Amino acid sequence: MSIKISDISYKYGKKQALHNVNLELCQGFNVLLGPNGAGKSTLFSLLTAQFSIQNGSICFGGSSLHPPSRELFKKVGVVFQNTTLDLDLTVQQNLTYFAALHGIGKHTALEQLQPILSALSLMPHLNEKVRQLNQGHRRRVELARAVLHQPHYLFLDEPTVGLDVPSREAIIAYVRQLADTGVTILWTTHLLDEVQADDALVVLCDGQVLLSERCQVALQSMQKQSVLDLYQSLTKKVVQAI
Numbered sequence: 414m415s416i417k418i419s420d421i422s423y424k425y426g427k428k429q430a431l432h433n434v435n436l437e438l439c440q441g442f443n444v445l446l447g448p449n450g451a452g453k454s455t456l457f458s459l460l461t462a463q464f465s466i467q468n469g470s471i472c473f474g475g476s477s478l479h480p481p482s483r484e485l486f487k488k489v490g491v492v493f494q495n496t497t498l499d500l501d502l503t504v505q506q507n508l509t510y511f512a513a514l515h516g517i518g519k520h521t522a523l524e525q526l527q528p529i530l531s532a533l534s535l536m537p538h539l540n541e542k543v544r545q546l547n548q549g550h551r552r553r554v555e556l557a558r559a560v561l562h563q564p565h566y567l568f569l570d571e572p573t574v575g576l577d578v579p580s581r582e583a584i585i586a587y588v589r590q591l592a593d594t595g596v597t598i599l600w601t602t603h604l605l606d607e608v609q610a611d612d613a614l615v616v617l618c619d620g621q622v623l624l625s626e627r628c629q630v631a632l633q634s635m636q637k638q639s640v641l642d643l644y645q646s647l648t649k650k651v652v653q654a655i
């Protein structure tokens with residue numbers, strides 16, 4: 414199911430953070446790139462209903478996000494930049510508690526979690542307190558928690574920032590595999606090497622959408638050799654004009 418973002422603008426007081434954003438996020442891996450202050454977090458906060466829509470509309474597969482409904486949010490998973498785990502509970506307690514909030518019993522949750530925990534190499538850590546885990550494993554737990562209820566939509570805000578290579582690779586590989594199963598994923602990042610040719614790429618700058626296109630198609634049509642060249646040529650013009 415796709416997400417349709419129509420005519421979304423957002424202001425903090427007089428500061429216009431998003432200008433008339435129109436986007437369609439399709440099933441699969443969508444990458445959101447943009448320099449500091451581009452409006453990525455604002456858009457992320459609107460999509461996750463942390464902020465109320467001021468102008469325009471957002472529809473998830475035909476269901477409006479305004480007002481956000483419980484039914485819709487059962488289909489959404491989110492990995493925030495900052496940890497939202499309880500550090501003094503074990504990995505298993507964090508996960509089963511969250512599963513219970515979704516109406517999933519402990520036994521079913523642990524069964525459903527088995528492949529996720531194996532893919533993210535979390536099985537040996539199930540009975541450890543989150544406080545004992547390194548940042549990479551904490552982020553893996555955040556991801557397991559975000560997907561345990563099998564969401565149709567998954568939003569990740571810079572999920573690999575500050576992680577070592579094994580954790581980064583484990584997280585990217587798992588999320589890419591989910592994208593292949595038809596989940597609609599929005600992956601916000603500053604790390605250009607995380608973009609692959611087949612990804613749907615969105616570039617946001619100064620609150621405006623500069624590009625929304627399959628990466629490979631954009632590289633060809635703009636005759637760029639790399640994502641870095643593409644990104645720089647798009648954002649340079651706007652940054653110079655500000």
Ligand SMILES: Nc1ncnc2c1ncn2[C@@H]1O[C@H](COP(=O)(O)OP(=O)(O)OP(=O)(O)O)[C@@H](O)[C@H]1O
Nearest residue numbers: 425428429430447448449450451452453454455456
């Ligand atoms: N609470 C706020 N009050 C006023 N202006 C804000 C507020 N939050 C963000 N802004 C402004 O809105 C614009 C978009 O900010 P936003 O945080 O969405 O960008 P971003 O792309 O997520 O940036 P970064 O990569 O630095 O996190 C920026 O100009 C920012 O200064």
